[in-house]
Amino acid sequence: MVMRIAGLPLPGPSDVVAGARALAGWTEEAVELAGGLPERASRLLDGADELVGRIAGLADRVDGLLSRVDGTLGRADEAVARVDIVLREVEGAVARTTTVLASAEKLVESASGVATHAETLVRTAGSVATDAATVVGAAQGITQQAGTIVDGAAAVARRADEVVGSAASTSDEAKVLLETWVPVSRRAAPIARTFVDQLSEEEVRAAIRLVDHLPQLTEHLEEDIMPILATLDRVGPDVHELLDVLKEVRQAILGIPGFAFFRRRGEEKIDDES
Known part of the structure; x- marks a missing residue:
């Protein structure tokens, strides 16, 4: 039961007795716990030694791992450097690819125009083929006419040979006449010149x-x-x-x-x- 003195709460006798009993129980437990402490401390020390050994092994393994990590980090740095180079090359390739794509787009546009021109050329070629067929037909007729002309030309050539023969004989006769009349003409030239001057x-x-x-x-x-x-x-x-x-x-x-x-x-x- 709680008592108040001068307005302050104070435990009563029953509370004091209950508290003493609780303290006595705790003291027993503490004595028991204190009696088991050396054994527990020995076990803890053994466990601590085992943990220290395990920690030492772990430390060795961590040292190995750190060495491996250092090597891995070095290779990683080299890989990163190589990756940077590859990235720069990739960026250049991407830029070139962009240029190539732009050129390809222009080529596609040009190819479209060429295809249009090609279609026009195909149509023109069709009309040209038709005209060519007409020309071939006309050429066949011309070939036939040419055959006739060739035959006529052969006849003309034979006649020309005859004419050449006659011309040769005529040339010989003209040569004889010239040889006869050239001296006479030379002698008569002064007389004819005087006659013309006085006429x-x-x-x-x-x-x-x-x-x-x-x-x-x-x-x-x-x-x-x-x-x-x-x-x-x-x-x-x-x-x-x-x-x-x-x-x-x-x-x-x-x-x-x-x-x-x-x-x-x-x-x-x-x-x-x-």
């Missing part, structure tokens, strides 16, 4: 008129002069008529181009002879 336009016109009158003169000669000459001994009365005709003939002769030149040349020769 006037009036003389040319007179020669043309004379040529125009040649049919009439020929007719007069055959029908008038020649019969008169045949009967000259009997045509005394017709001398005047003959003189008139001769006068016309003289006028016509004077109209011949170059006649004046020849006349002067003849007069000069006559003067030289006299």
Whole structure:
């Protein structure tokens, strides 16, 4: 029972007795426990020795493990370094792969355009093939015509051979003529040059008129002069008529181009002879 003195709670006699009894029981237990302590301490020491041995073995094993861990860490560092190199290479490969992919996309786009062009080319090739078939048909016709032309050309070639033979003979004859007339031409060239230099336009016109009158003169000669000459001994009365005709003939002769030149040349020769 709890008692209060000056307002403070104090245990009662029953509480004191109960507490003493509890303390006496605890003291017995403590004595018993203290009596078993040396044996328990011995067992604990034995266990502690065994634990120390086990801890020493564990320490050795931990040292080995640490050594292995150190080696593993060294190899791990090397592996990490190699992994870094590989990562950098992979990054470069990824960058190149990205570039290649971009190029591949462009190639795909170009391939699409090429495919479109290819389709157009295929259609064009189809039309070209049709045109080619038409051309082949025309070529066959042309080949047949060419065969005919070749036959004609063969005939022409044979005729050309004949013409060449004739031309060769003609060339030989022309060569002979040239050999004959070239010296004559060379000698006559100065005379012809002098004749051309002294030939006037009036003389040319007179020669043309004379040529125009040649049919009439020929007719007069055959029908008038020649019969008169045949009967000259009997045509005394017709001398005047003959003189008139001769006068016309003289006028016509004077109209011949170059006649004046020849006349002067003849007069000069006559003067030289006299």
